[in-house]
Amino acid sequence: MSDPSEVTLGAQVARFAVDAARHGIPDDVAASARQRVLDVLGLCVAAHRLETSAAIVDHVLDQGGHAQATIVGVRDRVTAAQAALANGVLAHSLDYDDTHLPSVLHPSASVVPAALAAAEHTGADGALTVRAVAVGLEVAVRLGMAGYDAELGNSVFFEHGQHATSITGAMGSAVAASLLYGADEKGVLDALGVTASMASGIIEANRTGGTVKRLHCGLAAQSGVTAAQLVRRGFTGPPTVLEGRFGFFEAWLHGRFRPEAVTEGLGKEWSVPGIFFKPYPANHFTHTSIDAGLALRARGIRPDDVASIRIGAPTAVIRTIGQPLETKRTPQTGYQAQFSGPYAVVAGLLGGGGLGLGLDDFTDALAQDPVRRALMATVDVVPDPRCDAIYPHQFPAVVTLRTTSGEVVVEEVLTNRGGPERPLTDDELACKFRDNVAGRVGTADADAVRHDVLALDALPRVDDVLRRLAPPAEPAAASPASPTPHPTEEESA
Template sequence: MTEPTLAQQLGEFAEKAYADGVPDDVAVSVQQRVLDVLGLCVAAHRLPTSAAALGHVRDQGGHPQATAVGVRGRVTAAQAAFANGVLAHSLDYDDTHLPSVLHPSASVVPAALAAAEHAGASGAQTVRAIAVGLEVAVRLGMAGYDDDLGNSVFFEHGQHATSITGAMGSAVAASLLYGTDVVDALGLTASMASGVIEANRTGGTVKRLHCGLAAQAGVNAAQLVRRGFTGPPTVLEGRFGFFQAWLHGQFFPEAVSDGLGEEWSVPGIFFKPYPANHFTHTTVDAGRAFRERGIAPDQVASVVIGVAGSTVRTIGEPIEVKRAPETGYQAQFSGPYAFAAGLLGGGGLGTGLDDYSDALAQDPQRRALMAKVDVVADDECNAIYPFQFPAVVTLTTTSGETLVEKVLTNRGGPARPLSDDELATKFRDNVAGRLDAGAADAVRRAALDLRHADGVTDLLSPLAVPKETHA
């Protein structure tokens, strides 16, 4: 008998988990991620790019099928997936899987919610589809992780694996909810998946579109399969398939198939406690630790942030730009700003959304602190990355004392998980001023009990028009 292809193995796994259910810890984790994503969708309405994306969606017209957060009335399922995917990823506050360095929920959750609403799926079906979609996205990402290299081959090629494998996971989730063939959906989506990460280095807001485009691709693929389109069963490992196209054939198929259906990655995906690039989080923690030790900004003579060498180019280069971000968005990718934000203290779980504004990025006190900060590669951090994004921060005081804070594990991951209360705090902080207390509580309760709901209507209906988007 012919060995099943990787796509066929994923298809068999997906259909079995969708029919039989997923482990309890996986289901609970999915519900938490739905809450997290919806809070981010509401919070992202503060951004001009969000208004542009939602305006684009409104202009498309079409049949009312699904809810886009902040849009009055329903839009097509594909456009709802696009809108909510853009919103979910735009604040760089969405979850991360390590060591693949993926942000899987920001595409898979919007795609699944849109398909579930359109198809009339139950809450249990929605939770199962999201779980499977997340697992597929992560496993495809890990197939591109080179242990010897210590990094993702996608990332080394300048590719945004988040949107590339996120599109594939979105397609699986949507195809389950629509009742279409998973293998064909993967076969179609491989021709739609994309993402180039240069904006992380030199600017531009295009990255905010990536998860929206991925979610939209997944929904479109599932709908096209329902109309008769088919894809190649060898779409992943084939001579002209997904892994050849993106990774030039340098991939690890065992990451896709080993333990499939028995070992789940979903509960181990890291929640973000701070609304910034994940590489900066341990530096925020180090700044907070120095603050708790009583270090005031005027006592700082110099700071050296030691991180994994692979992350220096994202949060430390060019250092002149990282020391003087012009916008809150640029500050989210700045190691020097992360230190300043942690030392000065902020909202949310330590730093919140309001701590990454354009005004604070240009604040003279923060600029003075950032001017004293260097970002360098550190051997201890290199040995741990990318299973964590550690930081070893050395501070020299104006009196000549040398102080060190080592933060070797990320808050929000399995080693330092966020509690239910902390996740609720993050959600409340994200929706504050945009969703009234009653609606926020209704969404929170519906998300955390989604697997027992008849559908997704109670979850999504309070989110149609947050306060600041009323015309």
């Protein structure tokens, strides 16, 4: 009897992963993976402005342990698993990380932190790191797409209230980390089997508040790194971890999944280059409403002109950006504003920074600004049949504004900026990175990081890149009991 692990879905994933790590990946896939590393590093730096970021950094530093890997923006090194946790939290906390459609996953915020932590721990070179990132992203996306129901037009994970980002992100993180720890096909399969018992996440906080969602990608990255390490020490997982009677897809999707999404074209057709970058630091469902607001502003509409605004959106997204409507019209914090359709269109109408709107446009003060509150009170969020027909391949919006003089102005935004149909240029991605690190990383170091990451394949190690994003060491205070010695001629040369 043949070994069942030779024919399982997990075994096919493991074979693909090891083959890509050993023999390379297409140039466009590698280029996309490098861009996503740069994007995540910028997000991690920018997220240090948040109280929850300070909390996770303090928590991780308090755990102690061997100095194996770097928390982005922190000088002290921590264990690889703890670095993955902290960086995953940082990467996802601003809701500025990339999105795959139609799975509605944010894969880079877990996979990149896991890969960087494992790469630092093992001293892996940049070429293997890029391959591991790309493979981890591909696995996360394919597992997410296995749970996409075309007839329903939505992810079954999402319908169940599950955060597919952290669930499949943990699995992708495990594959990426395993490759960097030198695993063979059995090791990658075992890591998937172990991680499946660690992957989780629910999305109720999207609706009614709470910051727990910021933890999700960190916990996913930590799970992937930990699983890879445990497998190195002898732990194993079931070969039928994905499709088994009590496996991953049964547990999460009650057996309602598409196995062909995992294996069809695996290794030949890559999803990675098609993952959408985010131009705005808000829930991706709100982006076309932001675009519509910006377009209305460009047409000369001013706040005093507004009598009412109606956002036509896909029915499935309204529970995230439009319900409960009174809550969405009155966000209490910048974080809640990131999930508010009314805030999005109003912020666009008022204009902002970055690539149209930036991080400074989502603050607690602006969420409670009386002018914005007055405008948000006029906004309704309703289902739109045209948007339903397009979702979830895009997150469209049809915004109808009625002026105080009775004029009706309509802005239709049917495709998302940052995706394959409206891609961000290299200059725009560089602008996003510079904005994210401004005030925390010097211009020279920021430019050096950007250069090195976009040439990551050629670097012997990743450590130096991450160190450039850390704050400078504070000079040690001179001891008053010991006068400073005069330098010798050699020391002062």
